[in-house]
Amino acid sequence: MKKLLNDPNQAAAELIDGLVDYYNGSVTKAGPGAIALTEIAADKVALLVGGGTGHEPIYHGLIGPGMADGAACGDIFAAPPPNVILDATRAVNKGQGVLFLYGNYAGDVMNFKIAAQLAAAEGIRVETVLIWDDVASAPPSDKESRRGIAGLIPIVKLAGAAAEKATDLEELVSLVTLARDNTRSVGVALSPGSIPATGMPTFELDEDSIGIGMGIHGEQGVGVDKMMTADALADKLVDLILADDLPIGSGDEVLVLINSLGSTTMMECLIVLKRVKAILTEKDIKIYDVLLGPLVTCQEMAGLSISFTKLDETLKPLWDTPCSSLGYTKL
Amino acid sequence: MKKLLNDPNQAAAELIDGLVDYYNGSVTKAGPGAIALTEIAADKVALLVGGGTGHEPIYHGLIGPGMADGAACGDIFAAPPPNVILDATRAVNKGQGVLFLYGNYAGDVMNFKIAAQLAAAEGIRVETVLIWDDVASAPPSDKESRRGIAGLIPIVKLAGAAAEKATDLEELVSLVTLARDNTRSVGVALSPGSIPATGMPTFELDEDSIGIGMGIHGEQGVGVDKMMTADALADKLVDLILADDLPIGSGDEVLVLINSLGSTTMMECLIVLKRVKAILTEKDIKIYDVLLGPLVTCQEMAGLSISFTKLDETLKPLWDTPCSSLGYTKL
Amino acid sequence: MLDRTLSPNEVKEMILSICDKIIASEAKLSEADRKLGDGDHGLGMQRGFTAAKAQVEALDPKSIGEVFSATGMALMASMGGASGAVMGMLYQSGGTALNECEALDAPALSRFLDAARDGVCNLGGAKPGDKTMVDALVGAQEAGQASVDKSLSEAFAAIAAGASDGMEKTKAMIATMGRAKTLGEKSIGHPDPGALSVSIMFNTMNEYVNC
């Protein structure tokens, strides 16, 4: 496994510096791992995202107008420490409070929880919405223990638009909760990514096996299956989403996201999209917009996930709001 | 090598259908392999791009407002046939003529040349600008035999903006020629991609060797070197570009593109960008904007390329023009 | 055999020996996390205890709590991840309970462990049996409570054994917390990586005291 690195243990720190260079002035470092928009409107309700690095462009590539105001970055695959989150919270806070929006992983939950306490002690109002879109990780009855995977892309985009228009933190929480509750995902792993510091694969999988419902670090879900065609896989994944508790049916409108976990090509994502479109068309479900590509990655892991966000009259105008960030831009 | 495909020999046809689904109405199929914007202004000078598939998101992911008007797509790694190019030409032509803009490969040149003759026979005015940004593929004295690699991204974006404002085909040709002449790239291969129909790797390279100046299909360039750090590699690649015949020095402004060839992670691209920024800052060269990611790929090939486009007072306003496409969007 | 108390400076030395031991266990801990999680537990612990080492080396401690709290702060600020929060909280909460304490004896050790357990369980909500580091921590904490009347030397031996036991028990458990949760039955047979770390930490304390 050849990787372009300098000191493998400094990969996270170097990539964050490179990310700030990529933002080219629009984003500023507020501390190690803490980055925020250079200019935030004076009375804005702030949106802070964050999580481990190594999954680029999430989360820290999603800062910009109509997207997040800042991000707290941890080491590779590790939630950010509370002090990093606090630095980022201070940088985005404009007195109207800060929404913490991140994926539901034990490490993130605990570190953000400590940071929220520290922020509250400084008089900063903080609310939290957890992203738990992965239907494979727990049954609908136990939603709070589902993990966040690629669905965070549409959710952060909708949250970014909501943060532009929300007049207070409560309104933002309720809009983002709606976006979160209307989003479902499920993924498949074909082959592992590797941990930059050790070069070790993140999990093992036979040459002809695939992991249905695997998480973005290789956490297992529904189970291991035999390799299959793109169409058969699309059928299986769409079934898993549509069988969940969010009713999506005739006449509904959805956003579709086909997310590559890293090395799965745009070609393969497009072939899967073709089938997903055919299935939805057959069920008279309308595709409002499509997102596709390596947006939530696990290094060079192969595999993809499918996410649907059901749009209603509240979410549609949020989706239509222009936004700009390294990971997602909409004219 | 697990790939999500149905019939491997139909990969190109299926991915083009999926691509049209991804465009979700804004782009229409004008024939097998030929796609074009559904709505093109009545008196627009048209911009047509094209080439083999398998390198997504180029070229066919670059259609949209402020970008290309249409694309002619070949099979995987194969230039499109003349009839496909002709279909696409007819679809984009609004009577003001069509600029063919594509990478300088024998197959593309011959097929587009035949298509240009067929179009001329129908009374459609066609001009051509070839993209030849790869400094490793031939000396500056033999520029016409250089190949086109990742530099085509900034060139197509600038061309798209130029096509919005050009009053005739000549003006478009001269603006696009300027963009082409001001762009230089060089790449490095870490490991091969694979040919979808056979699963065979596109080239071979030792576990500790890298190919400096390799093309996007594995065509060799300057030569094989030992694996090195991200910083050492960035130094080497930047030197190769700055040693070329385009003077870039103190006070100049450049676009920087760090392109992943497929499975090279955003993390690695960012670490390389950090070094490139440091080198340019040291030389007092200003970074006007940065592009980064898997924009010109060769399936799951690992490696990256660096491109610089030197901006002058003609090109800057073109760069600043908003644009939207699947592969690149600018607010 | 130590039947006296430990001074703040001895506790500092003891923590430094834990730092070295954990740093040297990186591969083993990451490998354990590769079985159940994302394979980075050793890297996080190495990062944390490298930071803690620097922090603690610079201390001229006046109280026992000061050493533990400084360790916890360093872990908390440098690691991130689930283990950054729980390991940081373990030492921070435990240390706060010994803020005024100038000599570590068996009752103080037990107070440290009680507070550490409360801090970690309040933070992450894990209970014994969930297959987390809490199992090893509770093993130590219960042994500490049972040892309040013993010598400090005996108390350290007991908490080390309790932590090891707790860690061993995680092998047979189905994970119900954290990344391993989705593995279900497949998590059986492997020790929880965080529990392994806790067991290494308390066994290194015991070696410092009893060797």
Next chain:
Amino acid sequence: MLDRTLSPNEVKEMILSICDKIIASEAKLSEADRKLGDGDHGLGMQRGFTAAKAQVEALDPKSIGEVFSATGMALMASMGGASGAVMGMLYQSGGTALNECEALDAPALSRFLDAARDGVCNLGGAKPGDKTMVDALVGAQEAGQASVDKSLSEAFAAIAAGASDGMEKTKAMIATMGRAKTLGEKSIGHPDPGALSVSIMFNTMNEYVNC
């Protein structure tokens, strides 16, 4: 031994035998392109000759040129890539020269090859020695010119040998055209994939006629 001419229907049969042969040579041709190019030459040829087979099978040809031209059009429209253009042009230009021809004899075969060479060289600018399919084509074309006074059977044997020779010579050449150009000296030792295809095509013609 054939010392008569070929009818349009016999030329059709001959082309169909080329189609089968090329389709079966996919792996060999792709492998040759993996050495010097992007590894897809066999795939393109397979695609093209599968399309040509369907097209030509449906023909009820009145002239020799009609068969060749239909072949060229099918290749041109279905293949793409460098070989789609040059192979398509070979049959199209050659076929156009025999539009009025109802019986293929040695002089007509030579006219076919002259026109094919001109078409391909005008399109791509390659000269003999550039290590392309032109080397094999020119080998055949020169043998065809030398055989205008021979029987058709002898002429076919000669052009097959000429194509093989031309292909063999490409092994020693340094590529100056197409993808292999940047390989420089490293291109020595491998035959040009397109030349290999041309040699297979003309040898299959010869087998059809002389076996």
